[in-house]
Amino acid sequence: MKIGEASRVSGVSARSLRHYEDEGLIVPGRFGNGFRDYCQSTLDRVLVIRSLLESGLPVRLIREVLPGLADGSDAGADVACTEFLHEVQSYRDRLALRIAVLSDQQAALDAYLQAARRTDL
Structure with missing residues (x-):
């Protein structure tokens, strides 16, 4: 799924998703046009990251x-x-x-x- 949908599904802003990628915490796939492609396992990881950051x-x-x-x-x-x-x-x-x-x-x-x-x- 694209970043907008990933943001809605995870409850994490698109900006935060990009930041997590920049920090090396997640590595989303890429579509042929270069857009990010988030799979469920990446979203699961995002939720763990968010929980750890909130703590x-x-x-x-x-x-x-x-x-x-x-x-x-x-x-x-x-x-x-x-x-x-x-x-x-x-x-x-x-x-x-x-x-x-x-x-x-x-x-x-x-x-x-x-x-x-x-x-x-």
């Missing part, structure tokens, strides 16, 4: 691990899955640290605002 994972990590998760072979799937889960855990830990820092900054600003309001009264 906050960077494109770099998705690009590195997606081939190993989607190639269908059991030989490297366990290793790829283990590495992927390790990377996701590491990303989550870094995110938790950033949240803690931001929470501390928010608490400091709250304390400042509370003290400033007391002096204004």
